[in-house]
Amino acid sequence: MARIVLTGNLQLHTEGVSELELDVNTIRQLMRQLSTRYPGLPADFEDEVAVSIDGTIYQDDWFAEIAPDSEVHLLPRIGGG
Amino acid sequence: MTDSNKTPSGNGTGNGKDYKWVGTRAVRPDGVDKVTGRAKFGADLHLPNMLVGKVLRSPHAHAHIRSIDTSAAEALSGVKAVITRDDFSDQPKGAVQPAGEMTINYRDMVRNVMAREKALYEGHAIAAVAAVDARIAAKALSLIKVDFEVLPHVIDPVAAMESGAPIIQEDLMTEGMEQSPGAMTNIAKRVEFGHGDVAVGFAEADVVIEREFTTQPVHQAYIEPHACVASMTEDGQGELWLSTQGHYVARGHCATLLGLDVSKLRVQASEIGGGFGGKTVVYLEPLALALSRKACQPVKMAMTREEVFRATGPTSGAHLWVKVGATNDGRITAADAVLKYQAGAFPGSPVAQGAQCAFAPYELNHVRTIGYDILVNRAKVAAYRAPGAPIAEYATESVMDEIAGVIGMDPLEFRLKNAPKQGSQSSYGPKFPVIGCIETLEAARDHDHYQSPLKAGQGRGVATGYWFNIGGQTSATLNLSEDGSVALVLGTVDVGGTRASLSMMAAEELGIDLDKVRPMIGDTSALGYNMLTGGSRVTFAGGIAVVGAAQDLIGTLKDRAAKFWDIPVDDVEWAEGEARATNGYTDNMQPLSLQEIAKDMAKTGGPIVGAHSINAQGAGPSFGTHVVDVDVDRETGRVWVTRYTVVQDAGKAIHPSYVEGQYQGGAVQGIGWALNEEYIYDDKGRLENAGFLDYRVPVCSDVPMIDTVIVEVANPTHPYGVRGVGETPIVPPMAAISNALANALGIRFTDLPMSPPRVLAAIKAANGDATTAS
Structure with a gap:
């Protein structure tokens, strides 16, 4: 199972949970499982986050693959100048 | 055409390989136009029957707008259109949509481009006119009567956080904090990052230094002011020419604010005289389109330098607190920071990114950064190179230097002793991929x-x-001409030389001379979506798109050569700008150059185009x-x-x-x-x-x-x-x-x-x- 770490303000919507393990293969599956498990998450929360999978950062990529032993961090979305 | 999020491998293998074009100092393709004055910037387009648009701006930092009377301005001869808040539909509360780099709150945006209930900063747009010349437009502005109720204002972020401070937006709720119902605040957001326990880390320290800092808002100071030409026709279609870092993003913003179908608006980016993040947003463009829609004539608008300073986003000023502990042998045991960033009149300072970057150059066991996004009566901040990071790292790197001095260690050796490497946990959470800090x-x-x-x-x-x-959505096309030269069509605005760098990767992949590749920036109808130029993304993401387009083109070229020779395509390779038969077919088959294949492309199947669209990841x-x-x-x-x-x-x-x-x-x-x-x-x-x-x-x-x-x-x-x-x-x-x-x-x-x-x-x-x- 992948290790999921919620950073920033997400844990305010996950009953204080900041780390968990989930059986997910893609970012889309991750988002769906999080939304199901924590209905308090804002409906558009996935638009506000970047996802780091083993150190590589993804934005707006539902089908990026998550391995069973991956470490996944949800971060605030990144924009530049 | 290929369309995949898989990065094409291309001919590049990272470093250590000799390339013909990549890594050279080739002549820039836009150089002659820029040094001879031919390059067309935002204010350089002239259309028949074009009007001049001007903006009436608030003289007050904070004021209710009781009424706006435009009747005298509308009656002035030569005035063709006047617009106010009433010409823009309000956007629904919570209408936050992904657009460009970040999600956009269009309810805020419609209020930023034209004040509604209140003027929130000096320079906030109140009304705009389009007239046959600038003199009449200026006269018309002077005839608009605005009844203001001036309110107390606040500029300093710490003062704005205090109870009793003037409230910028009465319905603001703080994201990331518990807030009692009905309590009004200027704190738009609180964020926190880190890991470990800073109290434990500070207990391990031999030296602890704690400092407070302030920074002032600074402007991107691009030399070219914002400028655009908008032309809407009676059938609801429009064209927009503007100085921008992202014409696809500008199209989306304008279409949303004006209630247009996105595809009915065709947008072309001009050459850009600097942006540095400040041209990732829209100010004049929705106004010019609204004026043109009302007048049914083209409208040009250009800011003065004074308007640029008063009405467009600088980056935040800030109040910063930093505390760092270290052992006498130079190991950092804990790092802590609280960052308070001005957002301007609407939420959206880059404090989250500042908080993430603050201690990123260090491998730390105990670290915490807390950030606050604070509304003040200033123009909404806009991105400025590495948004948020310079502010935070000014404070943290000052303290790191001081602590190295206190323990008597060379400041670079101190940094080397604590530097992150691949696999180190960053101060904001994830482990670093391959990095070059050390x-x-x-x-x-x-x-x-x-x-x-x-x-x-x-x-x-x-x-x-x-x-x-960052990466992001990017499209590129290579169109083969009948003489073997190639047109490279890009959708990313060239702010810092990307026409050159992307052409060089195309030439390298195709194995042709660089002067056979002509790059150009297409309008929004020429290519699939392209995210704006920002976040240092274009040579990275655009490079992936161009390499993919070249590989797509090469695939077709090999296919045409295989048909010409009547051999399987798997027995054709592409090298040094030509198709070569392999696997025993080489004896009677001379290589076919790009020019030779191009000359006969009509007979072998028609036009040859290579294209690639990607949402690039892994910057x-x-x-x-x-x-x-x-x-x-x-x-x-x-x-x-x-x-x-x-x-x-x-x-x-x-x-x-x-x-x-x-x-x-x-x-x-x-x-x-x-x-x-x-x-x-x-x-x-x-x-x-x-x-x-x-x-x-x-x-x-x-x-x-x-x-x-x-x-x-x-x-x-x-x-x-x-x-x-x-x-x-x-x-x-x-x-x-x-x-x-x-x-x-x-x-x-x-x-x-x-x-x-x-x-x-x-x-x-x-x-x-x-x-x-x-």
């Missing part, structure tokens, strides 16, 4: 600059900076280390930067001159931020220095030649190893210069800018035994 620090340490002696009275400072870099983060020497005029407080060296990891420099230019430009903007630039307000919240005479950016005589060192630690997610380079160079200068001043004077400055009056006051105070100046 390599840049070592290159700075070993550079002649760092090894050279200082003259009497001079000081030397160093600082390290970090920026994430490689970039670290940079700056070394700066300063001299100080002790009688005036004037600081002279006498030598400056930028060392930064580029992954792979496709065009080294452009990379060096990015390094130099970031350093120079940082020198201005450090030494002179600030917004000065009067007691009514009105900006007093809205022009380049009083808002002092560096000029050539203020800076030495900026030396550069390109470190190349290849980013494995890019075919040529590219990392973005445009953001990181502005992160270290403020701390590096402050550290150099501390070295020269023995005075630790904690407030920006370190302008002559402030430095002189500090020198005088130091004579009275003060060691910290403000």
Whole structure:
């Protein structure tokens, strides 16, 4: 199972949970499982986050693959100048 | 055409390979147009029957708008259209949509482009007119009657957080904090990052230093003001020409604000005279479109420099608190920071990114950063190179320097001892991928600059900076012409030389001469979606798209050659700009050049096009280390930067001159931020220095030649190893210069800018035994 770490303000919507393990293969599956498990998450929360999978950062990529032993961090979305 | 998020492998293998074009200093394709004055910028388009648009702006920092009477302006001869808040439909509350780099709150945006209930900052647009000439437009503005109820205002972020502060937006709820219902606030958001337990870490420290800092808002100071030409027709279709960093993003914003189908708006980006993040948003463009829609004539609008300063986003000013602990042998045990950033009149300061970057150049077991996004009565901030990071890292890198001094350790060795590497947990959470932090620090340490002696009275400072870099949606097309030359169509605005770098990767992949590739920026109808130019993304993401388009083109070329020879396509290879038969077919088959295949393409199947669209991921983060020497005029407080060296990891420099230019430009903007630039307000919240005479950016005589060192630690997610380079160079200068001043004077400055009056006051105070100046 992948290790999921919620950073920033997400844990305010996950009953204080900041780390968990989930059986997910893609970012889309991750988002769906999080939304199901924590209905308090804002409906558009996935638009506000970047996802780091083993150190590589993804934005707006539902089908990026998550391995069973991956470490996944949800971060605030990144924009530049 | 290929359409995949898989990065094409291409011919690049990162570093260590000899390329024909990649890594060379080729002549820039836009050079002749720019030095001869042919290049067309935002204000250079002229259309028949074109009107001139002008904006009436609020003279007040904070005021209710009771009424707006435009009747006299509308009656003036030569006036063709007048617009106010009533010409824009309100956007639904919570209408936050992904658009461009970030999600956009269109309810805020519609209020920012044209004030509704309140004017929220001096310069806030109240109304706009279109007339047959500028004189009549200006006269019309003077005839508009606005009934304001002036309200108390607040500019300082700490004052804005206090209870009893004037409230900017009465319905604001703080994201990230518990807030009692009905309690009004200017705090838009609280964020927190980190890991470990800072209390445990500080208990392990031999030395702990805690400091507070302030920074002032600074403008991107692009030389070309915002300008556009809009033309709407009676059937609801429109065209827009503008100076922007992202014409697809501008199209989306304008279509949303005007209630248009996105595809009915065709947008073309002009050449751009600087943006640095400040042209990722829209100001005039929705107004010009609304005026044109009302007048059914084209409308040109261009800001004055004064309008640019009063009404467009600078980056945040901030109040910063930093505490760092370390052992006497130079190991950092804990790092803690609280960052309070001005957002302007609407939420959206870059404090989250500042908080993430604040301690990124260090591998830490115990770290925490807390950030606050605070509304004040100033124009909404806009992105500025590495948004948020320079502010935070100014404070953290100042404290790191001070703590290295206290324990008697060389500041670069101190940083090297604590530097992150691949697999290190970043201060904001994830483990780092392949990075070059240590390599840049070592290159700075070993550079002649760092090894050279200082003259009497001079000081030397160093600082390290970090920026994430990003990818994003990008499309590119290669159209083969009948003579074998290739048109490269891009949808990313060329801010910093990407027509050159992307052409070079195309030529490298195709194996043809660079002068056979002609790059151009297409309008929004020419290609699939392209995210804006920002976040140091285009040579990275655009490079992946171009390599993919070249591979797509090569696939078709091989297919045509196989048909020509009547052999399986698997027995054709592409090398050095020609198709070659392989696997025993070579005896009677001379290679077919690109020109030969192009000449007969009509007979072999028709036009040959290579295209690729991607949402690029895996941008490689970039670290940079700056070394700066300063001299100080002790009688005036004037600081002279006498030598400056930028060392930064580029992954792979496709065009080294452009990379060096990015390094130099970031350093120079940082020198201005450090030494002179600030917004000065009067007691009514009105900006007093809205022009380049009083808002002092560096000029050539203020800076030495900026030396550069390109470190190349290849980013494995890019075919040529590219990392973005445009953001990181502005992160270290403020701390590096402050550290150099501390070295020269023995005075630790904690407030920006370190302008002559402030430095002189500090020198005088130091004579009275003060060691910290403000």
